[in-house]
Amino acid sequence: MVIGGGLISPWISVVLAFPMMLALWFYRDPERIPEAPSGWVSPADGKVVEIEEVDHEYTGRTVKIGIFMNGLDVHVNRFPAAGKVEYVRYVPGKKWFAIAPKASEINERFYVGAQSENGRFLLVQIAGILARRIVCRVNKGDRLDRGQRYGMIKLGSKVDIYLPQAVKPAVGLDSRVVAGETVIGVVKE
Numbered sequence: 001m002v003i004g005g006g007l008i009s010p011w012i013s014v015v016l017a018f019p020m021m022l023a024l025w026f027y028r029d030p031e032r033i034p035e036a037p038s039g040w041v042s043p044a045d046g047k048v049v050e051i052e053e054v055d056h057e058y059t060g061r062t063v064k065i066g067i068f069m070n071g072l073d074v075h076v077n078r079f080p081a082a083g084k085v086e087y088v089r090y091v092p093g094k095k096w097f098a099i100a101p102k103a104s105e106i107n108e109r110f111y112v113g114a115q116s117e118n119g120r121f122l123l124v125q126i127a128g129i130l131a132r133r134i135v136c137r138v139n140k141g142d143r144l145d146r147g148q149r150y151g152m153i154k155l156g157s158k159v160d161i162y163l164p165q166a167v168k169p170a171v172g173l174d175s176r177v178v179a180g181e182t183v184i185g186v187v188k189e
Helices: 010-026
Strands: 046-056 060-069 076-078 083-091 109-116 119-127 133-136 149-154 157-162 167-169 183-187
Touching: 046 157, 060 167, 083 119, 083 133, 109 133, 109 149, 119 133, 119 149, 149 157
Parallel strands: none
Antiparallel strands: 046 060, 060 157, 076 149, 083 109, 109 119, 119 157, 133 149, 167 183
């Protein structure tokens, strides 16, 4: 791209640079090291939009925390605790607004269930109206560390985490959380 030689005008260069910089910002993947030595870290950047007791076939009766990722959040997802992947399932579905309560049940989603030292937990990557691709880089039998990358949702959306029964939430509704850093759950005493 020659600017001074007349091949591309400086104005066109500026116009083309903006989407390129936006893409670089959107797909950024900063290094994250959990600050606290213990506790369950957030699997996603975003805002806590749900905390509720639920029943799930994989975890049993437990607490689900829903984290909504907006367009400015980092969209790389991280493992909340060390564990071995036991369950992986992709479910095709709609691309409705991810913040809607029913999105966890009707939208395209990817389930990852794992066994930790505190019990079973489940992560659900949920596509939204803009998200067109869920990337999940784990397979059954994989062992992941606390804070380790396991996937991303391109153009954001929502991640639900079903905590083990031995873990209680350490965040409240509307809390801002950072993947791999913010402690969202602690072991019950």
